[in-house]
Amino acid sequence: MLPKGDKISIQMNYSFRIPADGSDRMGRLYTKKGVVYTIAQWYPRMCVYDDVEGWNTLPYMGLGEFYCDYGNYDYYITAPSEMIVYGSGDLQNPTEVLTNEQIKRLSAAAATDQKVTIVDAGEIGKPSTRPTKQPMLTWHFTMKNTRDVAWAASKGLVWDAARVNLPSGKHAMPMSAYPPESIGDTAWSRATEYLKNSMEIYSKNFYEYPWGTAVNIGSNITGMEYPGMIFNDWKETNAPLWFVITHEIGHNWYPMIVGSNERKYMWQDEGFNSYINYYANDIFNHGEYANDPALFNKNHFAWLDQSTLPDLRDPLITVSEAMDYAQHYQYYSKTAFGLKLLRDVVVGKDRFDYAFRKYTEAWAFKHPTPYDFFHCINSAAGEDLNWFWKQWFFTVWTLDQAVTEVKYVDNDPAKGAYITIENKNKMIMPVILKIVQSNGQSEIIRLPVEIWQRGAVWTLKYSSTTKINEVVLDPNHVLPDVNRRNNVWNMGK
Numbered sequence: 001m002l003p004k005g006d007k008i009s010i011q012m013n014y015s016f017r018i019p020a021d022g023s024d025r026m027g028r029l030y031t032k033k034g035v036v037y038t039i040a041q042w043y044p045r046m047c048v049y050d051d052v053e054g055w056n057t058l059p060y061m062g063l064g065e066f067y068c069d070y071g072n073y074d075y076y077i078t079a080p081s082e083m084i085v086y087g088s089g090d091l092q093n094p095t096e097v098l099t100n101e102q103i104k105r106l107s108a109a110a111a112t113d114q115k116v117t118i119v120d121a122g123e124i125g126k127p128s129t130r131p132t133k134q135p136m137l138t139w140h141f142t143m144k145n146t147r148d149v150a151w152a153a154s155k156g157l158v159w160d161a162a163r164v165n166l167p168s169g170k171h172a173m174p175m176s177a178y179p180p181e182s183i184g185d186t187a188w189s190r191a192t193e194y195l196k197n198s199m200e201i202y203s204k205n206f207y208e209y210p211w212g213t214a215v216n217i218g219s220n221i222t223g224m225e226y227p228g229m230i231f232n233d234w235k236e237t238n239a240p241l242w243f244v245i246t247h248e249i250g251h252n253w254y255p256m257i258v259g260s261n262e263r264k265y266m267w268q269d270e271g272f273n274s275y276i277n278y279y280a281n282d283i284f285n286h287g288e289y290a291n292d293p294a295l296f297n298k299n300h301f302a303w304l305d306q307s308t309l310p311d312l313r314d315p316l317i318t319v320s321e322a323m324d325y326a327q328h329y330q331y332y333s334k335t336a337f338g339l340k341l342l343r344d345v346v347v348g349k350d351r352f353d354y355a356f357r358k359y360t361e362a363w364a365f366k367h368p369t370p371y372d373f374f375h376c377i378n379s380a381a382g383e384d385l386n387w388f389w390k391q392w393f394f395t396v397w398t399l400d401q402a403v404t405e406v407k408y409v410d411n412d413p414a415k416g417a418y419i420t421i422e423n424k425n426k427m428i429m430p431v432i433l434k435i436v437q438s439n440g441q442s443e444i445i446r447l448p449v450e451i452w453q454r455g456a457v458w459t460l461k462y463s464s465t466t467k468i469n470e471v472v473l474d475p476n477h478v479l480p481d482v483n484r485r486n487n488v489w490n491m492g493k
């Protein structure tokens, strides 16, 4: 091919045997009303050629997922006419594959925030739900500027839909299709509500959802993401169902819109997605699931659990296939926790939210490397955070701040105090210090990370007026300090 816009056509015959258990990426679920086929990684595709690596030929090894280039998809699925096919993107020929009643219900769904049922449990399998008696039907879908398309097909699913309201005033359509066994007020009857709200939260806070539809299929997949298409466990209920839906659709932002290399840098998709899921958990339905104990294990900010920190063996930058499998969850948790730390403690909410949004906008439909992310946040936040990136992503260093001594100027508390703090381990962080005087006065002092530039001991002059009763480092436990026993100094000490 010649540079600057030359084109090439490639035609290829290929066949594909649908696995019953496709490594939790696709599969076949047998239900009372029929088989649910979820289909992905189903056609030959080119490796990405980028301006950093050249050809990206790293093979699929299981844990690290995909690295895909963007393009416009125009595809046809021919299936037995008793089935309904759900595809990534926009259906181009509804009048050929749906009944007039179904088309009418879909346009009703496009006009309401409430779920509209397109196929209900009683209608499943009835000839009246299909527009033809011919044995086969061909479904035509298109999707623009996307890195992949996936699809599902079944004759046995309930199907509902609603409307997503996007910040620009545009709309998109969230849909769920699931076996009738999954119906229930604590189960999949709320799936479209979860999907719609997640899409609205992420669109408002990070980047507007760029496609027309998003489909959520109840299947034998624990949880898997494709552009405009997610496959989730049909047996999931309550808070975990909310979480798996908000997580898998969250991947439509990272890495489907912001197309990082999942195969090499799993933290850039799982970690960033876990970070945005935290906000969705908090916001959804006035915090319905924000403090749900069932979410605790899936709330990746729980990573603060200090017992896990000293045991980390591999830094986040480790390529997925080389990561200690037992610890791969740190791609989710340590990353999300690190971003929250930057937002809450290091950079501050306003500048960090601005910078993270800038990263998302600047790299939408492109291929950011980890360094593009670091540079983009440094630039947009207006602060050199390389000390943070280095220790958080390239090392397994831990933090241990300690308060070691309190002395008074001329032994007189009225003249002021010298408070000595130490950084015992290799990781550095800003310092948050609570100082309580014997007159009852209490104050929080914040020291920037730069105090550690010249060494691991820092003495602060504090304008005390009476004796100091207590000094507490990180009183609200926002830092990942692995040893809190040395965080408190008492007068009696």
Ligand SMILES: [Zn+2]
Pocket: 247, 251, 270, 273
């Ligand atoms: Zn994920």
